[in-house]
Amino acid sequence: MAENPCAICPYSVSGFCAAVLAESAHSQPHGASWRQHRVVAAGRQVVNRNDDSKHVYVLCTGWGFRFIQSNDGRRQILNFLLPGDLFSAASIFEERPHYSVKAVTAVQISEMSRNEVQSRLAADPAGLRTFAMACASEIEDLDELVTALGRLSAEERIARLLLQLTKRISARNVVRDRYFPMPLRQQHIADATGLTSVHVSRILSALRAREVLDLSNGHLRIIDPIEFARLGSAR
């Protein structure tokens, strides 16, 4: 993933916005109405599994997450969305999303017409490659997540999630290597790692007691970077 700021999202790192927004790509059908910004309050749902939608979304500010909800109410978080993230590469060609999306904090999102995005991608000679890269990286992330859920201990899964998030934050902001904004409830972490929030609490307490890291007050403090990296990159 190369740094690639775009007009929609100064933090975009996917290259996707740049391709879609290229001026020459396509003539707008009705002014600039094919895309608009929206603000969504913390906790609100933005995308509903199976509700068909004519839009593609990019998160501009705040934190969100993509998830699948079980019949019995449990949910699995598939990934967290940070500024610049396309909700999912699949959304560009999927009429009905197979996932839902919620805002963690208040967020700004950029809502674009799927048809328009498709034709811009098709018009751009590098569009196929750009799109393919986004897909490949999403598939790779998911493959790694599957491996983590299937094979790692609770502690390793949590450390892995936090490590990954710190890396993604670092890629978007001035690098901070010890202290990161992290507006997640323990329930979010539980839903992302396949654990219960009670167990997440115990593990986080243990990591705090062992002076590895401290997650509280919406911030993650890395106390022992070596141990943190070791736990988080276990495989």
Place this chain on the structure above:
Amino acid sequence: MAENPCAICPYSVSGFCAAVLAESAHSQPHGASWRQHRVVAAGRQVVNRNDDSKHVYVLCTGWGFRFIQSNDGRRQILNFLLPGDLFSAASIFEERPHYSVKAVTAVQISEMSRNEVQSRLAADPAGLRTFAMACASEIEDLDELVTALGRLSAEERIARLLLQLTKRISARNVVRDRYFPMPLRQQHIADATGLTSVHVSRILSALRAREVLDLSNGHLRIIDPIEFARLGSAR
């Protein structure tokens, strides 16, 4: 996924082969050398994580699986490959695969030049959409797998895997609703569901005792289709 047989693989259901093999798509650079068939013995590894390769593969006959191997030797199977399956949509643009692939049974594979596949896709006006559909369906499958590993019990995960496989087999062959070829060792099932082979053995024995299904001798026999479907589609 629409039925879409192709010259390489009579059972291909992805539409991918059709797009790539279109006669008009592209002139061959050196005869037909951009693709060739290979035979691989049961248990042999076909793709090695991180070894860069100039090829894209499609499975033509037999069973294989895509996986990621842990440092400590444990492995997570990401999906099983059936005749007609592209190893991964990501492979078309990824220089180095982030996964490995092994043959379960003896397999025939079609090995294609990645460059040639890319230019054929780019040349085909429907190429972007074809490729995107393959990606979207792979992402959806992975999202569902993540949810299964994160949220389902051992029994449900196993039933889900077997149910999915029966559906995929049915899509490729004359429909058989009670008896399916299933050349998997219990270790494969364990590696695909994040369990140990010992536990898989216990669960399969229980399912056999409860007269839900019987997996043995390389075949799956569905005894109670209702209960099987209920367990396997739990979410």
Place this chain on the structure above:
DNA sequence: CGGCAGTTTGATGTTACTCAATTTAAGTGG
């Protein structure tokens, strides 16, 4: 017949879940 890979079974250990009570933190309105 012996050997090997795969499966089954039992006994035991560990990890993570459930339920429920308690503490802490974060608002909110007076």
Place this chain on the structure above:
DNA sequence: CCACTTAAATTGAGTAACATCAAACTGCCG
């Protein structure tokens, strides 16, 4: 600023699910 409310985090006790270790068993093939 303080009482009140509510959501989130913590803690303890008991339990269920799954892992580990090891031995026995099965089928298959040379």
